[in-house]
Amino acid sequence: MAGTAKSWSGCGRIGNCSYSVYTECIFNVYLNSSIPMELLVKINKKLEQRRAILNTVIQNVGIQNKILKSAQILAECLKLGGKIITAGNGGSASQSEHFSSEMMGRLKNSRTPFPSLSLSSNASLLTCIGNDFGFERIFSRQIEGIGTTKDVFLAFTTSCKSNPLAELI
Structure with a gap:
């Protein structure tokens, strides 16, 4: 794909760490009007698990440097007139949309919008793309x-097994 965006991605489970427990609690309260003790244990x-992941990040300068390098890559992209293009499947699609929304919106400070869009x-x-070209092409076709070569692509995934993301990256 000549002239397309540079790829950068990483896999993580911090955001996914408690989601299944939330849904289990909701269903149990809805069905049983209570939360079984085993859910509290979960x-x-x-x-x-979340604490262990965060402690690993806190104690690992290598991971911290990757976070800083990622921020530098994204900032440089914007300074050079590129845009941040994001994508994700399933729940990760909402993370992709949220990230791009914060870039275009205000986030914490009023500022010029940072060009960003979510392919999700x-x-x-x-x-349309899934029907015409196959589901694995839904992101690469976009x-x-x-x-452009000025753009950076940011993939959101919890499994690192998404065919459309793998096709693009």
Whole structure:
């Protein structure tokens, strides 16, 4: 794909760490009007997993340097007139949309919007490309149409097994 955006991606489970417990709690309260004790044990286990992940990041300068390098790559992209293009499947699609929304919106400070868009947000386009070219092309086809060499692609995934993301990266 000549002339398309540079790729940078990483896999993580911090955001996914407690999601399944939340849904289990909701369903149990809805069905049983209570939360079984084993769910409280699961909640504590998930929180301990999250703490372990965060402690690893806190103690690992290599990971911290990757975070800083990522920020530098994204900032340089914007300074050079590029845009941040994001994508994700399933729940990760909402993370992709949220990230791009914060870049275009205010985030913490009023500022000029940072050009960013999520390839996950247009249901008509996703189903059109999926129907015409196959589901694995839903992101790569969009990059072919709008990506430039100044852009950076940021993938959101919890599994690192998404065919459309793998096709693009």
